[in-house]
Amino acid sequence: MDSDYWESYYARSLQRRGGSLRSEDCYCDPDSLMPLLPIHHGQGQALLVGSGTSELPQRLVEKGWKVWAMDVSPSCVAWMEKLQPKVEWCCADAFALPESWSNTFDLVLDKGLLGPKASEDPCGMALGQLLAQYRRVLQPGGHTLIVSLAPLNSFRAWPEPAVESIWEMSTHDLPGSVAYLLKLRGGALDVQTFPCWASIIDLSAESVHLRVSLTAEQRRSLQLSTDGHVARVQRPETDEVFELSLPWHVTSAKWTSQGLKLSAG
Known part of the structure; x- marks a missing residue:
C-alpha cells in the first residue's frame, strides 16, 4: 500500500539523516506555480495533497493563503509540522479526504500524486476518484491545480464522469512538467x-x-x-x-x- 511505502521511505530517511528530512520538490519549483494560482480578495484557503516535504505550503502562506497540507506518512507530517508551523498539517489519504473538509477550500493542489496514479491506470479510474474527492472539498467556483511530468491522456480518454462537464480546464507547460488548472463549473450540483x-x-x-x-x-x-x-x-x-x-x-x-x-x- 502507498501509505506503508511512504512511511517506510520517510522513516528510513529520518534514520539516515539523523532525525531530519530534506526538502524535496519534484515536478517543478513551487515559485513556478505562483503565476497560475487564482487570485482571491482577502485570504483564500488552500489544500496541498500528497505534500511530502515540499516547500510549496510555506510559499502559499507567504502569499497570504491559509494552508492545509496532508500526506499519508505520519513521520513526514510530524517533521513538517515542526518545519512549517504556520501550515495546518494532517495525515490522511487523498482517496478518502476527511468529511469535515467538504466545501472548505478555494484551491486544491496536486503536485505529483495524480500523475503517477494516472500512468498506472490508463482507464482513468484513479483520475475520477481523486477528482471526485477534490471536487467535494472545494467551495463552489473553486480551483484544482494538478502538476504531472507527462500529459495526462486520461483527461481525454476517461468518459465517466466526463471531466469537461464538471470542470473548465486550461493546460500550462512548465519546465519539465505539465500543469492543469481546473475550475468548477457553475451550478449547485x-x-x-x-x-x-x-x-x-x-x-x-x-x-x-x-x-x-x-x-x-x-x-x-x-x-x-x-x-x-x-x-x-x-x-x-x-x-x-x-x-x-x-x-x-x-x-x-x-x-x-x-x-x-x-x-x-
Missing part, C-alpha cells in the same frame, strides 16, 4: 459519489442529464428517490447509489437519447 455506471453529461438551471451504463432490463428497475433537493439514483442489484444535491426539487425523470434526464418541471 454536488456529486457525492460516482458509481462506474453513471456520469454527468450535461447540467442546466432546470435539468441534469446522466449517462447511465445499464441494460434495458436494468434501466426498468432503476430506482429514483428524492429528499428535498437531493436526488438518489440506485441500482437495486448492487445497492450502488448516485447522489446529487440540486438547486431544485426533481419533479420528473425520463429516459432520453442522452440517458436519464432529471428535471424541475
Whole structure:
C-alpha cells in the first residue's frame, strides 16, 4: 500500500539523516506555480495533497493563503509540522479526504500524486476518484491545480464522469512538467459519489442529464428517490447509489437519447 511505502521511505530517511528530512520538490519549483494560482480578495484557503516535504505550503502562506497540507506518512507530517508551523498539517489519504473538509477550500493542489496514479491506470479510474474527492472539498467556483511530468491522456480518454462537464480546464507547460488548472463549473450540483455506471453529461438551471451504463432490463428497475433537493439514483442489484444535491426539487425523470434526464418541471 502507498501509505506503508511512504512511511517506510520517510522513516528510513529520518534514520539516515539523523532525525531530519530534506526538502524535496519534484515536478517543478513551487515559485513556478505562483503565476497560475487564482487570485482571491482577502485570504483564500488552500489544500496541498500528497505534500511530502515540499516547500510549496510555506510559499502559499507567504502569499497570504491559509494552508492545509496532508500526506499519508505520519513521520513526514510530524517533521513538517515542526518545519512549517504556520501550515495546518494532517495525515490522511487523498482517496478518502476527511468529511469535515467538504466545501472548505478555494484551491486544491496536486503536485505529483495524480500523475503517477494516472500512468498506472490508463482507464482513468484513479483520475475520477481523486477528482471526485477534490471536487467535494472545494467551495463552489473553486480551483484544482494538478502538476504531472507527462500529459495526462486520461483527461481525454476517461468518459465517466466526463471531466469537461464538471470542470473548465486550461493546460500550462512548465519546465519539465505539465500543469492543469481546473475550475468548477457553475451550478449547485454536488456529486457525492460516482458509481462506474453513471456520469454527468450535461447540467442546466432546470435539468441534469446522466449517462447511465445499464441494460434495458436494468434501466426498468432503476430506482429514483428524492429528499428535498437531493436526488438518489440506485441500482437495486448492487445497492450502488448516485447522489446529487440540486438547486431544485426533481419533479420528473425520463429516459432520453442522452440517458436519464432529471428535471424541475
